[in-house]
Amino acid sequence: MDADTLGGVQQVTHTLAQGLAQRGHEVHVVGLHRAATPFRYVDRPLYHHHVIAGKPVGSRGRLARRRADRRLKELLATIGPGYAVMTSPSVVTRLAGLLPARFRPIGQYHGSYDHARDCWHLGSIRRHYPQLDQAVFLSGDDAWLFAEHALLPNTWTLPNPLAVWPEEMSALTAPRVLGVGRLEGVKRFDRLISAFARSGAPPPWELHLIGDGSEDGRLRAHAAGEGVGDRVVFRGLVPAARMPGEYLGASILALTSEHEGLPIVLLESAAHGVPSVAFDVSGGVRSAASLLVPPGDVAAFAAGLAGLIDSPEERRRLGADARARAEGFRLDHVLDRWESMFAHIER
Structure with missing residues (x-):
């Protein structure tokens, strides 16, 4: 929902965006809302970065939502064709009906099956993810559980990446x-x-x-x-x-x-x-x-x-x-x- 808060989902998003851009892909990172406290993940991004709404999540009314949807549609009209990677059930739900047909929709989930089962996420994933081209999970164990218990026919496993590989290892001597x-x-x-x-x-x-x-x-x-x-x-x-x-x-x-x-x-x-x-x-x-x-x-x-x-x-x-x-x-x-x-x- 916002792309610039200090958090794991945001860090992974920017790491993947920079890596794919370095491989020659045209990449756009779109935050649907401004982060309350923005954090910069990449010093020299090779990808495009957009923020749709000028206020943080939770501070919108109906009129602001309509304006944001209009701005999002205008932005998406300038991009594509390609893949739309939606990083949470909230984003998948928000983009329903807004995503142009030339985008192949991919729903990413950064949590576990157990966490989804204990909150509203599982119900949302059951309703919305089967219609996507791919439903992406972080481990084979979780992908299997979602396939079995959420009846998803389109699961895929993609782990989070390490942005940098260190050459030096800890000596493991510090207490x-x-x-x-x-x-x-x-x-x-x-x-x-x-x-x-x-x-x-x-x-x-x-x-x-x-x-x-x-x-x-x-x-x-x-x-x-x-x-x-x-x-x-x-x-x-x-x-x-x-x-x-x-x-x-x-x-x-x-x-x-x-x-x-x-x-x-x-x-x-x-x-x-x-x-x-x-x-x-x-x-x-x-x-x-x-x-x-x-x-x-x-x-x-x-x-x-x-x-x-x-x-x-x-x-x-x-x-x-x-x-x-x-x-x-x-x-x-x-x-x-x-x-x-x-x-x-x-x-």
Whole structure:
């Protein structure tokens, strides 16, 4: 719905747009609304970038909606023929009746089947995605579940890509567990803090949390209550250009979200040879994480952390395996798969 908020869907969109443009495709990234706090993902974009409505999502009335639809139709009239990649059920619904026939519609879903089942997404996907040329999911597991339970005849699997492949790997010697994401309820950093506290990690081991959000104060209080307030470091936002250094300075990546599709942080940490512990919440997470534990099981998560904290050899073994698996998510490999899908649609 907006293309420039700081978030995984937006990051993937701009990464793919730049990669496809570098391969000679004419690419247009269209945000239906202006981001409340715009974030720049690509310094020198080779693609076209458009924003339809000047106000953020949720601040529109009927008249504003009609004006935005008119501007969108005018823009689409100047583009094509080609493929329209719609990045969420909301976008698929919004573009129903607005997309010219010369565009081949592709519905992308960045979440898991389990998350879709627990909210309105699954019903929307059942209603609207069967009519699209392709319904794209992040993992084979999730694509199969949507095909079986949402009765989709047109599923395809395309993972998120790594924008850059690092040449350097972490030494895995720094006493640091890393958590990356918005400090919001869905990321459940409270569970990560509890797991770190219960892992028995001795000083000088620390938990570093990168990101900001409305849960900052509550999480600080929770860390103090768990007795690790002096060893949970709240780093705030870190610019994307500095994130490689964060991975190189970490020995373990921890992911405790309620739900995820295929988080970029798992791919980036794996590419740097950093092993991860994650709740088993999606096929995408299963394809990238080193150690999986049952969703919400803080004791099992603590045990997973403890095993890696106590064993440098296991960290090195799982880190090397993570980097090897991350090869499949390199940008060129993922772009090849997008172009294979385009060819499949044309056939």
